[in-house]
Amino acid sequence: MKGAGIIGHGFLDYAVQRQNRISMNTNRTIKIALTSLLLAFIAAGHPSANVLENNVNCSYSKTRAKTQENHQTSELTARIVERLAPTAAKKSRIAVGAVADGTIDRHLFDAMAAARVVPAQNCTDAEFIRRATLDLTGRIPTPERVEAFLNDAATDKRARLVDELLAKPEWVDKWTMFFGGLFRNFSNPGFTPARGAGSRDAFNKWIRESLSTGKPYNQWPVELLTAIGEDSTKQGELNWLTGTLTFASLRVGVLQETYDQQALFAADNFLGVSHMDCILCHDGARHLDEISLWGRNATRAEAWGLASFFSRTDVVQAGGGTGGGPGGGGQPQQAAAYAVREDTARTNRDYFLDGVTLGNRPARNPIEGKNEIAPRYPFSGKPAVAGERYRVTLAKEISNDKLLAIAIVNRIWKEFFVLGLVEPVNELDPARLDPDNPPPAPWALQASHPRLLADLAKEFAAAKYDLKWLMRRIANSRAYQLSARYEANWNSEWDKLYARKLEIGRAHV
Numbered sequence: 001m002k003g004a005g006i007i008g009h010g011f012l013d014y015a016v017q018r019q020n021r022i023s024m025n026t027n028r029t030i031k032i033a034l035t036s037l038l039l040a041f042i043a044a045g046h047p048s049a050n051v052l053e054n055n056v057n058c059s060y061s062k063t064r065a066k067t068q069e070n071h072q073t074s075e076l077t078a079r080i081v082e083r084l085a086p087t088a089a090k091k092s093r094i095a096v097g098a099v100a101d102g103t104i105d106r107h108l109f110d111a112m113a114a115a116r117v118v119p120a121q122n123c124t125d126a127e128f129i130r131r132a133t134l135d136l137t138g139r140i141p142t143p144e145r146v147e148a149f150l151n152d153a154a155t156d157k158r159a160r161l162v163d164e165l166l167a168k169p170e171w172v173d174k175w176t177m178f179f180g181g182l183f184r185n186f187s188n189p190g191f192t193p194a195r196g197a198g199s200r201d202a203f204n205k206w207i208r209e210s211l212s213t214g215k216p217y218n219q220w221p222v223e224l225l226t227a228i229g230e231d232s233t234k235q236g237e238l239n240w241l242t243g244t245l246t247f248a249s250l251r252v253g254v255l256q257e258t259y260d261q262q263a264l265f266a267a268d269n270f271l272g273v274s275h276m277d278c279i280l281c282h283d284g285a286r287h288l289d290e291i292s293l294w295g296r297n298a299t300r301a302e303a304w305g306l307a308s309f310f311s312r313t314d315v316v317q318a319g320g321g322t323g324g325g326p327g328g329g330g331q332p333q334q335a336a337a338y339a340v341r342e343d344t345a346r347t348n349r350d351y352f353l354d355g356v357t358l359g360n361r362p363a364r365n366p367i368e369g370k371n372e373i374a375p376r377y378p379f380s381g382k383p384a385v386a387g388e389r390y391r392v393t394l395a396k397e398i399s400n401d402k403l404l405a406i407a408i409v410n411r412i413w414k415e416f417f418v419l420g421l422v423e424p425v426n427e428l429d430p431a432r433l434d435p436d437n438p439p440p441a442p443w444a445l446q447a448s449h450p451r452l453l454a455d456l457a458k459e460f461a462a463a464k465y466d467l468k469w470l471m472r473r474i475a476n477s478r479a480y481q482l483s484a485r486y487e488a489n490w491n492s493e494w495d496k497l498y499a500r501k502l503e504i505g506r507a508h509v
Helices: 009-025 028-044 072-083 102-115 125-137 143-151 157-166 169-182 197-212 217-226 236-242 247-252 255-271 293-297 300-310 390-400 402-417 450-462 467-475 492-497
Strands: 313-317 338-342
Touching (some): 102 467, 125 157, 125 169, 125 467, 157 467, 197 236, 217 236, 217 255, 217 390, 217 402, 236 255, 247 255, 255 300, 255 313, 255 402, 300 390, 390 402, 450 467
Antiparallel strands (some): 313 338
């Protein structure tokens, strides 16, 4: 419903008049039903523009434009809430501190106090049920559920609502879509060979089952990165790799193009480091000097070390062909299914430097007489483990990397708070994230609340990478339950303080 337009003034006036007539002539249940309808239209009023995840890549010199959305959505919310029946618009009965999360609220409210910014008041029960239901399940609450929630006098009803929403199948629906987008689960993504509807559906099923069963999030990269099998329509976990193929690899045999793509997606999807894309073309020096402290010191050879973990992996058309190109089995767009194999005749050596100019990246020329690059994890410097499949070693490194928890905490945070603690969420700088090891001047820690991000990521890891645990902590925090309405003049510089509930299209990066 994000794409729907803002409610017209005529409908708003009609709805309020209609509500007033109902309140005089019918029972409270119907009033609550209309309240729910109005809340649904409030939700539909969100403009479709999101804070963009600008991928700097090689065009690092381009200035990022800040979003400058108007406040129509917030004003509309305030107008409707003020004119709703008293039951729907009244203040919450609960003391927000009763469900406040220590880590989140301690850091955020301390920051507000230090900046001398007064937070917004607590949101109403009507606002909270709409907000939480949308954020957790992507749905509008039913009139019956709204009525029951507003009538509930228990002090823990918000926390119980959060648990109820986390247990719904609609929660699985929404977050399957979220991770499907993150992992590019499209049958025809456009810039890479078509995955096919059967493979797409199998991947969707794998994501859905991972969420339904509460699979720890650090297990996800292990299964996706190490998968081997013969039919991507039956084995869903194969399809993270089927989405990394490149036309240069399939059609003209430049396998390094796919290895590079796999390295990029591994760094971006799991670790939030999209600047790997830059490093796979050239050293970071003189390209990322003002953007990434880690990136300015990273070299192309180090990026090739990450790509080399995929150098023994062959993604081919199921049934034999290589999916186009030399010895291929037809056009890659026509492949019904793919297989993922290891150590085939054409993937039996480390990442090789042959000076070939075909493909989308600059030629990979030998370095000091070396024409192969052995696997080496760029964020720790660890090499491949002797006797262990390369992708198994890589999966262990990523699943144990603190960046994994930081990246997913930051992405999930953005879904609930509109602004990530680091923006864009896929441009994490590994050298500027540790508050116990701050970068040298003039660099600063990257997150708007560095200690909050670090602490929440540690707690998430200690909670066994439980995604529901993370969402529960966020939704039960006092900060999340602040009103979107602000009684004084709002300064956009306060957006990063989270002193009010931001709305889609309103945050300024």
